Amino acid sequence: MFSKSKSALVFSCLLLSISVLQAQVKAKNGMVVSTSSVASDVGVDILKKGGNAIDAAVATAFALAVTHPSAGNIGGGGFLVYMTNQGDVTTFDFREKAPLKATDDMYLDEDGNLIRMENHLTIKAIGVPGTVAGLYKSHQKYGKLPWADLVQPAVDLAQNGFTMNWTLYGAAQRFREMDADSFMGQYFSNSNGEVTQPGENWKQEALGKTLAAIRDKGHDGFYKGEVAKKIADYMKENGGLISKQDLAKYEAIERTPLKGTYKDYEIYSMPPPSSGGVALLEMMNLMELADFEEIEFNSTAYVHLVAEAMRRAFADRAEHLGDPDFNPDMPIDRLISKEHAKQRFAEIDMEKASVSDSSKFGQLYDGESTTHFSVMDKDGNAVSLTYTLEFGYGSRLGSNELGFIFNNEMGDFNPVPGITTSRGQIGTKPNLIQPEKRMLSSMTPTIVAKDGKPYLVIGSPGGRTIINTVFQTVLNVLEFDMEIHKAIEVMKIHHQWLPDRIMYEKDLLSPDTRKALEGMGHTLIDRSRLGVLMGIRYDEENGVLVGASDSSSGEGKASGY
Ligand code: GLY
Numbered sequence: 001m002f003s004k005s006k007s008a009l010v011f012s013c014l015l016l017s018i019s020v021l022q023a024q025v026k027a028k029n030g031m032v033v034s035t036s037s038v039a040s041d042v043g044v045d046i047l048k049k050g051g052n053a054i055d056a057a058v059a060t061a062f063a064l065a066v067t068h069p070s071a072g073n074i075g076g077g078g079f080l081v082y083m084t085n086q087g088d089v090t091t092f093d094f095r096e097k098a099p100l101k102a103t104d105d106m107y108l109d110e111d112g113n114l115i116r117m118e119n120h121l122t123i124k125a126i127g128v129p130g131t132v133a134g135l136y137k138s139h140q141k142y143g144k145l146p147w148a149d150l151v152q153p154a155v156d157l158a159q160n161g162f163t164m165n166w167t168l169y170g171a172a173q174r175f176r177e178m179d180a181d182s183f184m185g186q187y188f189s190n191s192n193g194e195v196t197q198p199g200e201n202w203k204q205e206a207l208g209k210t211l212a213a214i215r216d217k218g219h220d221g222f223y224k225g226e227v228a229k230k231i232a233d234y235m236k237e238n239g240g241l242i243s244k245q246d247l248a249k250y251e252a253i254e255r256t257p258l259k260g261t262y263k264d265y266e267i268y269s270m271p272p273p274s275s276g277g278v279a280l281l282e283m284m285n286l287m288e289l290a291d292f293e294e295i296e297f298n299s300t301a302y303v304h305l306v307a308e309a310m311r312r313a314f315a316d317r318a319e320h321l322g323d324p325d326f327n328p329d330m331p332i333d334r335l336i337s338k339e340h341a342k343q344r345f346a347e348i349d350m351e352k353a354s355v356s357d358s359s360k361f362g363q364l365y366d367g368e369s370t371t372h373f374s375v376m377d378k379d380g381n382a383v384s385l386t387y388t389l390e391f392g393y394g395s396r397l398g399s400n401e402l403g404f405i406f407n408n409e410m411g412d413f414n415p416v417p418g419i420t421t422s423r424g425q426i427g428t429k430p431n432l433i434q435p436e437k438r439m440l441s442s443m444t445p446t447i448v449a450k451d452g453k454p455y456l457v458i459g460s461p462g463g464r465t466i467i468n469t470v471f472q473t474v475l476n477v478l479e480f481d482m483e484i485h486k487a488i489e490v491m492k493i494h495h496q497w498l499p500d501r502i503m504y505e506k507d508l509l510s511p512d513t514r515k516a517l518e519g520m521g522h523t524l525i526d527r528s529r530l531g532v533l534m535g536i537r538y539d540e541e542n543g544v545l546v547g548a549s550d551s552s553s554g555e556g557k558a559s560g561y
Contacts, residue, residue: 024485024548026539027560032060033534033547034373036072037557038162039063040549042153043375044559046145053375054082054142055150057383058135060373062154062211065131066204067162068555069187069405070171070392071371071461074214074222076407077130078370078387079270080138081257081445085380087452089259089268094134094252094387095438096127096409099241104433107415119415123240125395125408127439131387132214132222134252141254151215158208158403161201164188167554169198171393184396187405206403223247227402234399249436255324260336262288262478266449271332273323276444278335279313279467280474285341286312287475297480298491300516301350303509306475307495307502307522308348310468311356314497317467322430323438330430353521356500369393370443370466372459374536376545382454382536384445388461412439444470448478455538456484460531460550465494465503469531477537485548488533503527532556 025031032043043060051059057080064072077096083089105112107119119125139147164172172188172195179185188196196202213221221227224247232244257268260281267284269277286309295301320330334340347354369392375383388407389395395408413433431440442464448456456477460469469492476487491508495501502517506526514524529552536547536558549556 024483024546025558025560026544026546028544029378029561030056030376031536031545031547031558031560032056032373032375033536033549033556033558034060034064035371035532035534035549035553035556036064036067037555037559038067038157039072039373040557040559042157043373044561045153046150047377048561049145049149051145051150051377052143052379053377053381053383054138055145056375056377057373057385058139058143059150059153060375061131061135061385061387062151063157064371064373065211065404066154066157066207068371071369071387071389073387073389073394073405073407074131074210075129075398075404076387076389076394077127077409078134078385079274079441079443079445080134081268081270081384081447082138082142083268083382083447083449083454085453087449089257089447091255091257091270092134092138092252093255093273093438094130094137095273095441096130096407097246097250098410098413098433098435098437098439099128099246100243100435101241102410102433102435104417106433112416114416119413120391120408120411121395123235123238123395123397125410126240126242126397126406127409128242128246128250129407130250130252133219133250136219137252137254147218148215151211155208155211155215158204158211161203164196164198164200164202165555166198168202169195172196175396182396183398183400184393186400204403206401208403210402210404223250230399230401234402238397258332258336260284262474264450265455265478266452267446267474268449269444269446271324272321272327272330272440273438274441274443275317275321276442276467276470277446278321278332279317280444280446280471281336282313282316282341282344283309283471284474285336285338286345287479288338289341289345292479297476298509298513300513300520303493303502303504303513303517304350304353304520304522305348306472307493308354310471310495311354311497311500312344312347313467314464314495315356318428318497320430322440326434326437327430351520356497370461370463372445372461372532372534374457374459374534374547376454376457376536376538380453380538382447382457384447384457384459386443386445386459386461386466388443409439412441442466446470446474448474450540453538456535458533458535460533462531464496465530468492468494469533473531473533473535484535484537484546488535488548488550492530494527494530501525503530505530
């Protein structure tokens with residue numbers, strides 16, 4: 001259906017060339033799709049050894065912490081959605097927490113103004129990491145193979161090394177040029193202290209030791225004992241807030257997933273402290289009310305409708321969402337109800353752009369360097385996992401003795417209580433800093449079910465663009481019947497209420513459509529790409545898994561067997 005439009009003909013040709021470039025991968029028994037080919041292969045090896053989707057996810061996540069250090073991590077946090085072939089669904093929340101010593105004005109100067117980048121690129125930007133706790137807890141409950149067997153591949157990759165690639169080398173050079181003596185300046189060094197060259201073997205001995213402690217002692221290998229002591233010492237020496245007590249108190253939380261429907265499909269996604277699931281379900285409910293017999297993919301009407309849905313879901317996100325443990329009265333059921341969608345849909349004028357009310361709230365910026373991977377095992381169980389350090393390479397801080405990078409996730413809190421600026425910084429209460437609170441996230445690991453079984457496993461990095469790229473990819477598969485690789489590659493837009501503008505992928509939206517949208521009152525800005533989606537769809541007709549990694553991920557791979 002999506003290629004029928006005359007106006008979209010030129011762009012269909014473009015899509016065709018993209019699909020030739022980025023083929024989908026088919027496999028009968030199991031699949032892992034991640035942004036690192038090495039990590040995808042680690043996950044598939046675990047599946048081949050009889051591991052289930054949770055086992056493969058744990059092994060892939062630890063491997064990514066070695067091979068994809070810009071976002072793969074043990075120093076950050078994230079979310080995991082798990083669905084069994086029996087239709088049972090659960091989630092694990094291992095989002096970072098504010099340290100006990102954090103306060104809501106910790107990033108302000110004496111005059112109450114936000115100190116530039118204080119909440120993003122200083123030691124006080126580091127939240128209490130959650131990744132190890134989340135992986136351990138999900139494995140304790142649902143894993144099959146021994147824990148140590150799942151961490152060992154990452155230990156091996158760190159201790160024995162792997163081949164330096166051009167992506168990592170580019171980052172290594174930049175960090176070396178910025179400050180050769182800093183933690184990141186030395187991070188990619190070889191044994192001579194020089195930047196490891198592409199094609200050379202790159203070992204991370206300190207990281208290997210930290211991973212070995214996690215292998216041997218599980219959760220406590222990170223949150224107690226030597227590693228915890230070294231983290232707390234590093235914080236103390238450098239003016240950070242995280243203490244041994246913060247680490248000892250950290251627990252991942254198993255949470256009930258959010259569930260919505262789109263026509264005959266069930267959609268499961270992450271509840272708060274992620275805003276992703278709420279916004280995704282709200283937008284899918286809005287789409288269910290649209291007449292897609294009349295609205296063709298990538299037409300003016302399509303972009304307008306999708307942007308207006310995004311504007312509304314992001315307004316609701318900003319007003320209502322935060323950590324559920326600190327905001328027990330969030331109206332989540334209402335926001336994801338079909339009734340709310342009807343009211344919101346009725347507000348949309350199909351001839352004219354709405355105006356975002358900037359007297360309310362928005363958020364200036366959040367990091368776009370997150371990473372997502374999708375897993376399905378031979379029995380049809382699925383894991384959708386997104387985790388992050390916030391910025392690429394997080395806070396860019398770490399201890400040489402520990403070898404991993406700390407997040408800068410505190411930047412995802414609203415930094416200035418009560419103050420909203422025209423650029424869209426928010427000061428609303430649900431997401432203000434409080435000790436032990438989890439900061440609001442946009443990560444949207446999602447599983448769509450058909451007939452009660454996992455059908456589509458999907459997610460992406462990209463800060464707040466995550467919600468919208470996942471939304472459009474789900475819509476592309478469920479409504480426009482696209483194959484997974486096409487659904488991932490085709491044109492995407494992003495609107496986040498404030499600032500009031502549509503971001504679009506610049507080579508994929510026609511000049512005529514752009515002109516028509518501007519005529520309706522939209523402001524447009526271009527981006528080279530949006531999202532780095534990693535997805536698997538179950539093709540029930542042929543009984544195979546079909547996976548694709550976004551072509552914008554240079555090192556990504558759908559690995560199956
Ligand atoms: N750090 C990006 C997010 O959590 O949405």
